[in-house]
Amino acid sequence: MCGKLKLSTWKVQLAVLQAMKAYFQGLLLLEKGNEDMNALSQILTEACTALTYSLENKSYSSVRTEALSVVDLIVKRTGESEQWDCMPVRSREQLQRSLSTLQSDSRPELRDKAQELWVELECECSHSG
Known part of the structure; x- marks a missing residue:
């Protein structure tokens, strides 16, 4: 799925983003007590x-809206x-950079959600590590 996001038409x-959302909703590796940290880390990266x-x-x-909802789901779960700890610092920083660009989006709901997620990632980055 990840490979298809870059070079495809918007449709x-x-x-793909909708499929990713469904995937992360059902991903058992994101359940509390998961032991396979490496697999989850690779998927998140x-x-x-x-x-x-x-x-x-x-x-x-x-x-952008759909991607934001996938990020929201990943952050929540x-x-x-x-x-x-399964989300590498580099991945968090990548997301934060992208969320920063969204904070100047023309749509206020996207700006607000991007800001909210950026802050959440920032808080988590400073707590773990």
């Missing part, structure tokens, strides 16, 4: 890198399962 990107392209998509707000 394909949207479909790949996903975060791919999501930055969609978050920074200047042309389609639908792609990672927090709920207390697995921040």
